[in-house]
Amino acid sequence: MSSWMTLITNEWRLKLLAFVLAVLMLGAVAFSQNPPTTKSLSVPLGYTVRDGFILINPPSKTTVTFNGLADVIARLNPENFIATVDASKVEVGPAVKVNIRASLAGIIFGVSITQPAPIVVNVDLMQTKEVPVQVGVRAGPGWAVTKAVATCPGSETPNPCRVHFDGPASWENNLTATATLPGLVDFSSKDSPNQRVQLGNSSGALDISSLNTRPAATLDVTAVNIHVEATPGVTSSTVPLVDAPPSHGPARATGSRGSRSRRSRSSSPATRRPWQGCGSSRSPRSI
Numbered sequence: 001m002s003s004w005m006t007l008i009t010n011e012w013r014l015k016l017l018a019f020v021l022a023v024l025m026l027g028a029v030a031f032s033q034n035p036p037t038t039k040s041l042s043v044p045l046g047y048t049v050r051d052g053f054i055l056i057n058p059p060s061k062t063t064v065t066f067n068g069l070a071d072v073i074a075r076l077n078p079e080n081f082i083a084t085v086d087a088s089k090v091e092v093g094p095a096v097k098v099n100i101r102a103s104l105a106g107i108i109f110g111v112s113i114t115q116p117a118p119i120v121v122n123v124d125l126m127q128t129k130e131v132p133v134q135v136g137v138r139a140g141p142g143w144a145v146t147k148a149v150a151t152c153p154g155s156e157t158p159n160p161c162r163v164h165f166d167g168p169a170s171w172e173n174n175l176t177a178t179a180t181l182p183g184l185v186d187f188s189s190k191d192s193p194n195q196r197v198q199l200g201n202s203s204g205a206l207d208i209s210s211l212n213t214r215p216a217a218t219l220d221v222t223a224v225n226i227h228v229e230a231t232p233g234v235t236s237s238t239v240p241l242v243d244a245p246p247s248h249g250p251a252r253a254t255g256s257r258g259s260r261s262r263r264s265r266s267s268s269p270a271t272r273r274p275w276q277g278c279g280s281s282r283s284p285r286s287i
Contacts, residue, residue, distance in 0.1 A: 038067040039076070043083045043102065047214040050088050054168050055214040056122040058085070064102045068111040080105050083116065087123070087214075096123045124168035126215070131177040133161040133197060133224055139233075140186035147229040150179050150195075152221045161224050163197060167217030174202040179223075185230045192226040 043064045049055060062083050067073070083102045090096050100116040135148040152161035163177050179195045199206040199219065211217045 034069050034071050036067060037070040037073045038065065039073050040065045041076070041078050041081065043078045043081045045100070046082070046084045048084065048086050048088050049214055050090055052126055053087070053090060053092070054124050054126040054217070055087060055090075056124055056168055057212050058121045058214050059119060060212070062100055062102070062116045062119070064116060065114040066111055067114075072108065072110050076108070076111070080108065081113075085119070085121075087121070090121075090123045092123050092125060094122050095120045124170050126166065127169040127172060128164055128166045129172045129175055130157070130162050130164050131175050131199075133163060133177045133179055135226055135228070136178050136180035137228055138181075138184050139230065140184035142233050143184075143186050143230045144233040145185055145228065145230045147227070148181075149227050150224040151227070152224045155221050161221065163219055163221045165199065165217070165219050167211070167213065171201055171203075171206065171217075176200045179226055181226050181228055185228055187228075187230065189229045190227075192228070194223045195226050196223055197221060 040063050042061045045058070045060060045062050047055065047058065064081050064083060066076070066081075081102060082105050083100055085098050085100055087096075087098050090098065097118050097120055099118050102113050102116055104111065104113070133150040133152070135150050137145050137148050139145050149159070150161040151159045152163065155161060155163070165172065165175060165177075176199070178198050178200065180198070181190075181192055181195065197219065199208060208217065208219045208222065
């Protein structure tokens with residue numbers, strides 16, 4: 001027993017130094033084959049938004065930077081990370097700063113994460129607005145549209161149709177909803193089902209399918225049925241007037257002929273009184 005103790009304790013300082021050097025060399029060899037590595041990935045962002053508020057055009061992804069040993073880092077992908085934004089205490093404003101919290105989706109040893117920088121978002125109030133659906137039609141030549149209505153079965157207000165938009169309050173200024181009948185109206189009556197509803201406001205068209213908000217802006221009815229009635233219109237043309245003499249000759253005035261007849265009768269000898277001679281002004285003589 002004493003011989004073993006003597007073997008260990010004899011020149012123990014030199015032996016301890018040799019052991020430390022061996023461990024360091026082993027670590028150096030290990031790290032040369034699997035060195036510490038830093039990597040960045042684009043990770044989808046999740047949002048927690050305050051009730052009654054909505055974020056306009058917030059970023060959908062953020063960059064997460066992490067480090068660890070090369071063999072561990074090489075196996076990681078965006079699905080291994082969770083990045084969330086806490087917007088539960090925001091107020092309305094065009095540039096509100098919020099923080100991002102990044103973490104691992106599971107238990108992975110040897111990986112540390114550098115938290116992303118805060119982002120700036122546009123915050124607005126979330127409101128619901130009811131909008132009547134207008135029908136856009138174009139009358140063909142010679143036709144006049146007498147009726148154009150949109151109906152939306154299943155809606156709260158199906159006939160005439162009124163849709164409900166849930167979105168930022170600032171987008172609802174002069175909000176309109178239009179369903180357009182394709183082609184020209186050159187028929188008496190027609191039903192056109194499943195026509196798309198197009199939203200618009202004072203800034204232009206709003207494509208509900210491409211809007212980027214958190215939570216998402218929604219439209220309860222996206223397609224409607226259109227009924228159109230029309231009648232043939234009245235057309236007019238310009239006809240030139242030609243100044244020409246009448247084909248039946250000049251008309252005679254009946255009044256002139258009547259005057260001449262009366263003059264003829266008054267000057268007839270049969271009707272003259274005895275004392276009246278042609279051109280005489282003398283009185284009749286007494287017998």
